[in-house]
Amino acid sequence: MSAFVRQVLAIAGKDLTLEARSRERLVSMLTFAVLVAVIFSFALDPTVRGRSIAGAMLWVTVIFAGMLGLGRSFASEREQDALLGLLLAPLDRSALFLGKFLANLLILLVTELVIFPVYALFFQLPLGRGVGGLALVVLLASVGFMALGTLFSAVAAHTRLGETMLPILLLPLLLPVVIFAASATQHLLIGRPLAEQASALRMLLAFDVIFVVVGALVFGAVVEE
Amino acid sequence: MTEVQTDSLASTRRWAIGLSLAAAAGVLATLWMVFFYVPTESTMGVVQRIFYVHVPSAWNAFLAFVIVALCSLGYLWLHDDRLDAIAVSAAEIGVIFTTIVLTTGPLWASIAWGAWWVWDPRLTLTLLLWFIYVGYFMLRGATENPERGKRFAAVLGIVGAIDIPLIHLSVLWFRSQHPKPVILKPEGPTADPRIVQTLLLGFLSFTLLFFALLLLRYGVERMRRSVEALRYRQAMDSPVTHDSQGVYR
Amino acid sequence: MTAAPVLEARAVEKWYGVHPAVRRVDFSLAGGEFLTLFGPNGAGKSTLLRLLSGTLRPTRGEVHLNGQPLQYGDPEWRARIGVLSHQSFLYGQLTAEENLRLYGRLYGLPDLPGRIEGRLREVGLWERRADAARGFSRGMIQRLALARTLLHDPEVVLLDEPYTGLDPHAARVLRGVLEQLKDGRRTVLLVTHNLSQGLELADRVAVQVGGRWISDEPRAAVDAARFEHVYTERVGGAR
Numbered sequence: 207m208s209a210f211v212r213q214v215l216a217i218a219g220k221d222l223t224l225e226a227r228s229r230e231r232l233v234s235m236l237t238f239a240v241l242v243a244v245i246f247s248f249a250l251d252p253t254v255r256g257r258s259i260a261g262a263m264l265w266v267t268v269i270f271a272g273m274l275g276l277g278r279s280f281a282s283e284r285e286q287d288a289l290l291g292l293l294l295a296p297l298d299r300s301a302l303f304l305g306k307f308l309a310n311l312l313i314l315l316v317t318e319l320v321i322f323p324v325y326a327l328f329f330q331l332p333l334g335r336g337v338g339g340l341a342l343v344v345l346l347a348s349v350g351f352m353a354l355g356t357l358f359s360a361v362a363a364h365t366r367l368g369e370t371m372l373p374i375l376l377l378p379l380l381l382p383v384v385i386f387a388a389s390a391t392q393h394l395l396i397g398r399p400l401a402e403q404a405s406a407l408r409m410l411l412a413f414d415v416i417f418v419v420v421g422a423l424v425f426g427a428v429v430e431e
Numbered sequence: 432m433t434e435v436q437t438d439s440l441a442s443t444r445r446w447a448i449g450l451s452l453a454a455a456a457g458v459l460a461t462l463w464m465v466f467f468y469v470p471t472e473s474t475m476g477v478v479q480r481i482f483y484v485h486v487p488s489a490w491n492a493f494l495a496f497v498i499v500a501l502c503s504l505g506y507l508w509l510h511d512d513r514l515d516a517i518a519v520s521a522a523e524i525g526v527i528f529t530t531i532v533l534t535t536g537p538l539w540a541s542i543a544w545g546a547w548w549v550w551d552p553r554l555t556l557t558l559l560l561w562f563i564y565v566g567y568f569m570l571r572g573a574t575e576n577p578e579r580g581k582r583f584a585a586v587l588g589i590v591g592a593i594d595i596p597l598i599h600l601s602v603l604w605f606r607s608q609h610p611k612p613v614i615l616k617p618e619g620p621t622a623d624p625r626i627v628q629t630l631l632l633g634f635l636s637f638t639l640l641f642f643a644l645l646l647l648r649y650g651v652e653r654m655r656r657s658v659e660a661l662r663y664r665q666a667m668d669s670p671v672t673h674d675s676q677g678v679y680r
Numbered sequence: 681m682t683a684a685p686v687l688e689a690r691a692v693e694k695w696y697g698v699h700p701a702v703r704r705v706d707f708s709l710a711g712g713e714f715l716t717l718f719g720p721n722g723a724g725k726s727t728l729l730r731l732l733s734g735t736l737r738p739t740r741g742e743v744h745l746n747g748q749p750l751q752y753g754d755p756e757w758r759a760r761i762g763v764l765s766h767q768s769f770l771y772g773q774l775t776a777e778e779n780l781r782l783y784g785r786l787y788g789l790p791d792l793p794g795r796i797e798g799r800l801r802e803v804g805l806w807e808r809r810a811d812a813a814r815g816f817s818r819g820m821i822q823r824l825a826l827a828r829t830l831l832h833d834p835e836v837v838l839l840d841e842p843y844t845g846l847d848p849h850a851a852r853v854l855r856g857v858l859e860q861l862k863d864g865r866r867t868v869l870l871v872t873h874n875l876s877q878g879l880e881l882a883d884r885v886a887v888q889v890g891g892r893w894i895s896d897e898p899r900a901a902v903d904a905a906r907f908e909h910v911y912t913e914r915v916g917g918a919r
Contacts, residue, residue, distance in 0.1 A: 210601075211790075213786055220774070223773060223774065223778070224773050282771060282773075285771075286771070286772070287765070287769055290735060290767070290769060291768075291770070294761070294763050295755075295758060295786040295787055296755040296759045296787060297755060297784070354590070357590070361586065362585050364574060364878075365580075365583070367569075367573055374566055375566045375587065378562040378563050378591075379590065379598075381559060385604065386604070386669075389605070398652065406604070409601065409604070412597075417593075424586050428586055430735075430752070431579070577696075577697055578696075659698060662698045666700060
């Protein structure tokens with residue numbers, strides 16, 4: 207196993223182990239998401255069918271829940287200055303980025319695994335049909351989201367405003383993800399075929415590739431003191 | 432820390448003055464053409480003339496961001512503080528022109544289309560650019576260590592520049608999915624050559640204006656950093672506050 | 681001691697805006713040398729250590745390791761340096777063993793289980809290897825951090841006030857390990873307020889005040905009693 211991959215897995219494993227033990231990010235993200243679903247249920251006029259805006263509701267919820275989790279992604283490193291310990295090691299900064307990115311992605315995917323069924327329950331969404339296509343959309347959108355999210359959570363963690371900077375920085379940049387994901391999700395939920403979403407999926411994939419690479423390349427400049 | 436380089440600052444100032452004069456001439460000529468030369472556009476009326484300011488401003492806003500992105504890339508790579516100085520100067524001018532676009536746009540829209548804001552792809556993109564600029568300035572001021580703030584802003588500049596085309600594509604795609612009843616034709620009937628001439632002069636003079644402002648702002652920025660460097664050198668030569676003799680002898 | 685310098689600071693300065701943390705430090709450490717650095721709080725000793733460890737870039741000047749200037753983009757040479765600070769760089773929710781295993785994997789160390797056992801036994805924490813680090817006392821944390829510092833067998837060891845807040849037992853363990861570091865092939869820079877401990881192990885003694893080194897002497901040239909008296913008087917009190 208190459209040293210780089212070993213380092214990526216060590217970092218990802220460390221973050222996932224920490225999260226598995228404390229579960230604090232998962233719990234806060236899930237609680238937030240369910241509460242937002244409840245609020246949506248009551249904020250929406252009963253004559254509005256949840257199904258017609260499900261795509262939008264879902265992705266707005268995912269984006270804000272995701273940012274909640276991202277805000278904590280560097281918390282463990284701040285405790286005993288552990289980030290400095292990591293930077294002292296012969297650790298490729300790109301490997302540090304990819305490790306954290308993978309852990310953040312997995313945590314988000316677990317959260318989404320709960321959010322989507324909950325919304326299906328609250329708004330009578332037909333999750334059964336096209337669930338494979340939905341999974342693909344969720345995966346592609348989450349990758350892009352977490353790529354930029356991991357990069358900017360490191361930035362925000364080192365500013366005076368901290369986590370509150372994250373939405374200001376991320377939301378404009380994530381607009382493409384929201385547009386393509388919400389649209390594709392909406393179409394799949396109303397029964398349109400996956401093939402029709404091809405252009406949206408292609409754009410999401412392009413977004414993913416670009417920002418995983420860019421994130422890995424500039425991460426060194428971000429974590430350096 | 433930048434050293435004081437008086438000769439390069441002098442040449443910057445010379446260019447800035449030259450460009451300012453050319454820009455002033457160009458902008459005045461453009462304004463003359465806008466009010467006295469160009470015919471009134473048939474469908475939208477007098478208010479359409481704002482377009483000759485609106486469009487070149489948009490060009491400047493995005494040109495500025497390209498410069499921010501390129502200088503940010505250079506700054507991260509070469510650690511040359513001057514590149515950061517150019518970047519922040521370009522960003523300041525860019526955000527001003529972005530604001531001009533976002534104010535002239537609704538002014539025009541309110542009369543041309545009866546609504547203050549329509550999700551016109553170009554205007555939407557400019558709005559998001561505005562937010563990215565805001566983030567850029569917030570990052571510069573939000574860190575304990577100012578050097579780190581510059582680096583963070585540079586990262587945003589680079590990521591933002593790469594994202595802008597993607598945002599544009601996504602907004603266009605979104606509109607193709609949700610066609611709006613109002614069809615937008617900002618250029619109006621393109622037949623009349625006077626419109627094209629005025630627009631071209633507008634582009635030229637606004638570009639000159641941009642570079643004039645950039646050089647002026649850059650000159651100020653360089654001077655500010657030179658003052659800082661001088662203060663630093665003064666602090667460096669000051670004696671140690673504790674005993675500067677040997678501790679024991 | 682070998683003649684070639686292992687760690688050098690060449691006209692190193694670190695400025696935060698117009699505030700200087702380190703104002704021009706020049707020195708070189710030969711292989712096998714043990715240098716103790718004293719100085720009051722705020723003298724910039726921790727900043728200097730960060731600069732020497734390559735986690736902070738100097739505003740001016742260069743740091744050289746084995747004759748080569750530090751290449752900040754290339755991580756390979758970092759394996760030759762070990763740093764012990766008053767922050768432990770450890771994760772509270774991981775066990776002692778897991779913490780070391782993480783660092784071992786980052787450093788790409790062979791025979792990791794054996795090394796981990798060796799280091800943990802050395803600092804007396806082998807019995808607690810499966811316990812989460814957040815349950816450890818300050819002294820135990822520091823002992824674990826020491827194990828982490830030496831896990832990859834660095835040739836340059838930088839210690840930033842390691843005695844801070846240690847109970848006598850932990851201090852004894854630390855002292856023992858530091859003595860072993862004087863094996864002739866490791867270069868050590870110890871920053872401490874603890875005059876007796878610092879002087880005891882040093883080959884060379886330096887004092888940093890206001891970001892500058894105001895003295896740098898071989899240990900033999902220093903009379904312990906006079907040093908303590910003048911240091912306390914001039915620099916503002918031992919801790």
